[in-house]
Amino acid sequence: MFSLIPVLVAIVCILIVWIFKNVARGIKRRKEEPRAQAEARPCVHDNLKDSTGLHQVEEDADAWQESEISVEHVPFSHTRYPEKEMIKRSKEFYELLNKRRSVRFISNEQVPMEVIRNVIKTAGTAPSGAHTEPWTFVVVKDPDIKHRIREIIEEEEEINYSKRMGRQWVTDLKKLRTNWIKEYLDTAPVLILIFKQVYGFAANNQKKVHYYNEISVSIACGILLAALQNAGLVTVTTTPLNCGPRLRMFLSRPTNEKLLMLLPVGYPSKQATVPDLKRKPLDQIMVTV
Numbered sequence: 001m002f003s004l005i006p007v008l009v010a011i012v013c014i015l016i017v018w019i020f021k022n023v024a025r026g027i028k029r030r031k032e033e034p035r036a037q038a039e040a041r042p043c044v045h046d047n048l049k050d051s052t053g054l055h056q057v058e059e060d061a062d063a064w065q066e067s068e069i070s071v072e073h074v075p076f077s078h079t080r081y082p083e084k085e086m087i088k089r090s091k092e093f094y095e096l097l098n099k100r101r102s103v104r105f106i107s108n109e110q111v112p113m114e115v116i117r118n119v120i121k122t123a124g125t126a127p128s129g130a131h132t133e134p135w136t137f138v139v140v141k142d143p144d145i146k147h148r149i150r151e152i153i154e155e156e157e158e159i160n161y162s163k164r165m166g167r168q169w170v171t172d173l174k175k176l177r178t179n180w181i182k183e184y185l186d187t188a189p190v191l192i193l194i195f196k197q198v199y200g201f202a203a204n205n206q207k208k209v210h211y212y213n214e215i216s217v218s219i220a221c222g223i224l225l226a227a228l229q230n231a232g233l234v235t236v237t238t239t240p241l242n243c244g245p246r247l248r249m250f251l252s253r254p255t256n257e258k259l260l261m262l263l264p265v266g267y268p269s270k271q272a273t274v275p276d277l278k279r280k281p282l283d284q285i286m287v288t289v
Helices: 002-040 054-059 083-098 113-123 143-164 167-174 213-230 244-250
Strands: 135-140 190-197 199-201 207-209 257-265
Touching (some): 083 213, 113 190, 135 143, 135 213, 143 244, 190 213, 213 257
Antiparallel strands (some): 199 207
């Protein structure tokens, strides 16, 4: 009898070890299931991700609007130019935009509001995911509001330059002679703050998915820069780091909007200077296969 006790103890120990291993495998399997489900979804580049992913729609399906079944199609109107005219127009447009520079010295001279309305309408022609048009352009002219925007941005930018951005980033900016002081936010007659709408609302107040909202709004910003250059105005693209939530609240924008870019707009001051930078030649930015 006593000779069997060690054997029984060994068997019990083996059973206990086996049970613990199976329990551990089960826990590991349950942890890996969400990861496997996520990996099974279509691959999306980090730059294309936003807060309107499939999982959000699935979790809150009742709050989201159903897609339109169809949209009427109409004949496409197109102007085709002779080859020589195409080359001429493309060269002239390049020469116009090649003069575009980021200008930080902006005059306080007023600009026609009709021009501002036209360039924003032009930006609104940009393509967008499923034609959701996920952009809001907030135009600020009031001097007090502009100054408060400057205060908010400079408060955060001083911290950015001293702590958040890191030594290399700050060093790379030295050649541009830029820092956290943003005088042009006061002097520019117009500030345009571009907000991306991470989702929208239908007429019945149901949420609308805004696919690729950041890419769509970025394209609109590019068109806006071209339109400003075409109108003879200057700007500097600013992306106020860590300022978005404060500026959104200050301007009373809804929670579905997030600040993407801020453009001070006006004429260059008489003493305006820009860094003597060179652009990459065509053979460094274009590959033909």
